[in-house]
Amino acid sequence: MEKIDIKSMTPEELRAELPDLPKFRVKQIFSWLHRGVVSFDEMTDISKELRAMLAARYEIACAQIILKRVSKDGTIKYLFQMNDGELIESVLMKYAHGYSICISTQVGCKMNCSFCATGKSGFSRDLLPSEMLSQVQEAQRDENIRISNIVLMGMGEPLDNYDNVLKFLELVSHSDGMNIGMRHISLSTCGLVDRIYDLAEKKLQLTLSISLHAPNDEIRNRTMPVNRRWNVEQLLTACRHYSRETGRRISFEYAMISGINDNDQCARELALRLHGMTAHVNLIPINDVTDTGYKKSDIARQKRFISILERGGCTATVRRTLGSDIEASCGQLSRKHKGGNGYEG
Numbered sequence: 001m002e003k004i005d006i007k008s009m010t011p012e013e014l015r016a017e018l019p020d021l022p023k024f025r026v027k028q029i030f031s032w033l034h035r036g037v038v039s040f041d042e043m044t045d046i047s048k049e050l051r052a053m054l055a056a057r058y059e060i061a062c063a064q065i066i067l068k069r070v071s072k073d074g075t076i077k078y079l080f081q082m083n084d085g086e087l088i089e090s091v092l093m094k095y096a097h098g099y100s101i102c103i104s105t106q107v108g109c110k111m112n113c114s115f116c117a118t119g120k121s122g123f124s125r126d127l128l129p130s131e132m133l134s135q136v137q138e139a140q141r142d143e144n145i146r147i148s149n150i151v152l153m154g155m156g157e158p159l160d161n162y163d164n165v166l167k168f169l170e171l172v173s174h175s176d177g178m179n180i181g182m183r184h185i186s187l188s189t190c191g192l193v194d195r196i197y198d199l200a201e202k203k204l205q206l207t208l209s210i211s212l213h214a215p216n217d218e219i220r221n222r223t224m225p226v227n228r229r230w231n232v233e234q235l236l237t238a239c240r241h242y243s244r245e246t247g248r249r250i251s252f253e254y255a256m257i258s259g260i261n262d263n264d265q266c267a268r269e270l271a272l273r274l275h276g277m278t279a280h281v282n283l284i285p286i287n288d289v290t291d292t293g294y295k296k297s298d299i300a301r302q303k304r305f306i307s308i309l310e311r312g313g314c315t316a317t318v319r320r321t322l323g324s325d326i327e328a329s330c331g332q333l334s335r336k337h338k339g340g341n342g343y344e345g
């Protein structure tokens with residue numbers, strides 16, 4: 001018989017699952033799970049008999065460190081193995097305000113963006129809420145730190161695993177759990193418009209990041225297949241709705257690819273399209289992924305692009321590149337581990 005995934009349960013679900021236990025006992029179990037124990041034997045204030053009963057019925061999802069790389073700038077990249085052997089990546093970054101972790105939401109990805117290493121490996125499965133929690137917990141445990149910020153920007157498309165991601169958000173922000181507030185969480189999407197409307201209804205205070213990467217359909221159709229399902233205008237309409245409903249500013253990711261989306265006209269068009277929105281543009285020099293042929297735009301181009309955006313009334317910054325010496329961008333490490341050539345240099 002397959003064991004039940006206990007760490008994905010909310011306190012209410014756990015109480016319903018263990019009706020014979022007193023409430024305080026269930027709360028103890030929940031809080032152990034969210035402190036990141038990997039076995040029931042670590043729950044030292046619970047009787048041996050109860051621990052044995054739990055171990056017989058339930059499984060604790062774990063993220064086992066298979067590989068760890070530390071960059072010169074302190075960024076750490078983890079390659080984690082899930083209980084069933086699947087491999088995923090997370091990146092731990094240190095900022096002035098604390099630690100931030102970029103976690104994966106799926107094993108692989110279905111979106112197939114032309115510049116992304118994750119898409120090249122195909123899609124294997126969704127991650128469970130417990131497996132998203134485990135990435136945060138294991139990094140905390142390994143480095144003996146407390147993580148204050150989470151970005152859902154690793155492998156996978158979070159809105160393509162909508163229910164599990166929402167459950168994860170509920171669990172990770174729970175006051176009896178890790179208690180990481182929504183304002184400390186960002187979710188990045190390539191633009192699943194129907195789900196952006198669903199998410200707007202929840203009125204969560206998280207930061208929504210949109211991977212836009214192109215100012216128009218002509219370019220976006222070429223690099224991001226999702227654009228053929230929902231085009232730029234439909235996406236931006238959903239974003240305006242999201243901003244209105246939640247009162248939150250939206251962040252747009254724009255990976256600059258030399259000769260593809262980085263000329264002056266692209267910058268002007270982008271500024272025009274975002275005009276009137278409470279938005280911020282994050283420019284990212286594209287990370288080289290071999291067999292795409294894409295190259296990053298040079299510094300002069302980045303500066304010129306920003307100045308045009310600013311003149312057009314758009315706030316923009318170039319994202320600090322962290323961990324470039326450890327293949328920190330998503331999909332690069334697991335691809336390499338499995339024998340694919342996910343990186344260059």
Ligand code: SAH
Pocket residue numbers: 111113115116117152153154155156157158188189190191209210211213253255284285286287288289329330
């Ligand atoms: N699927 C989600 C989140 C995962 S991708 C999304 O699309 O937003 C995380 C971010 O990395 C996205 O903005 C994605 O477009 C970007 N990205 C992927 N490959 C990249 C590369 N080679 N260089 C720079 N950014 C890349």
